[in-house]
Amino acid sequence: MIETVKNAWKIPELRKQLVFVPFAIVVFRFGHAIYVPFVDTASLATQFATISGGNLLGYFNTLSGGGLATASIFALSIYPYINSSIIIQLLQVAIPALERLAKDGGEEGKKKLQRITRYTTLALAIIMAFSYYLMLKSFGTVLTRTGTWSAIVIIASFVAGSMVVMWLGDQITEKGIGNGISIILLVGIVSSGFSALTSIIS
Numbered sequence: 001m002i003e004t005v006k007n008a009w010k011i012p013e014l015r016k017q018l019v020f021v022p023f024a025i026v027v028f029r030f031g032h033a034i035y036v037p038f039v040d041t042a043s044l045a046t047q048f049a050t051i052s053g054g055n056l057l058g059y060f061n062t063l064s065g066g067g068l069a070t071a072s073i074f075a076l077s078i079y080p081y082i083n084s085s086i087i088i089q090l091l092q093v094a095i096p097a098l099e100r101l102a103k104d105g106g107e108e109g110k111k112k113l114q115r116i117t118r119y120t121t122l123a124l125a126i127i128m129a130f131s132y133y134l135m136l137k138s139f140g141t142v143l144t145r146t147g148t149w150s151a152i153v154i155i156a157s158f159v160a161g162s163m164v165v166m167w168l169g170d171q172i173t174e175k176g177i178g179n180g181i182s183i184i185l186l187v188g189i190v191s192s193g194f195s196a197l198t199s200i201i202s
Contacts, residue, residue: 014177021176024168025187031074031164032067032191036157038145039071039136047139066191071136073161076128078184081166084120088113121166122159129158 035041048061048069060079061068067075092098098116101109133155136142143150165184172180 017175017177021172021178021183024172024176024180025183028074028165028168028184028187029191031161032070032072034073036071036073036075036154038143038150038154040142040144041070044071044136044139044142045069047142067188068132071142073157074165075132076125076158076162076165077188078162078165078169078181080125080128080162081117081121081169082181084117084124087120088117118166122163125159125162126155129155129162132158 067077088098092102098113101113105112133151136154137146143154169180169184172178172183174180176183
């Protein structure tokens with residue numbers, strides 16, 4: 001194993017790929033340390049501790065690397081992109097034009113499908129960000145400011161973070177090693193587990 005890594009490190013192209021993946025992971029984790037404005041993160045963490053234990057919300061929080069419980073800009077993580085990919089794949093069965101793009105469109109068809117997937121990701125990110133904002137608002141004491149402007153800032157922050165995570169996943173796939181989406185999901189799960197272990201020990 002060690003010898004394989006040493007040999008890979010000697011190849012310039014592989015060396016760049018090996019370096020790029022940890023760099024992208026650091027950027028991903030750094031985004032989780034940046035919180036959206038107008039949110040009391042301490043109050044939010046308390047709310048999550050009481051409602052998300054063992055349920056679907058807690059599961060999503062784990063996959064997002066704890067971003068939902070802290071309202072970080074990467075709170076939505078890669079979910080919008082994953083969901084849009086599934087939706088477009090299902091629609092290929094129902095819509096002949098999409099099926100033709102996938103089967104007969106060649107490289108150009110794949111690029112068009114990728115663009116459609118990204119636009120769908122943006123739409124889903126807006127919907128999910130708005131839903132998350134409504135949840136934060138329902139907690140009562142979590143938002144330090146309410147109103148149209150603060151809502152726009154919070155929702156836009158979540159949407160922008162989701163698009164950056166999608167871009168990071170694509171960059172890892174193209175310039176790194178492995179599937180970028182899978183790596184981001186793995187990092188989120190591992191970081192959540194590490195945070196939980198640290199809180200138990202302390």
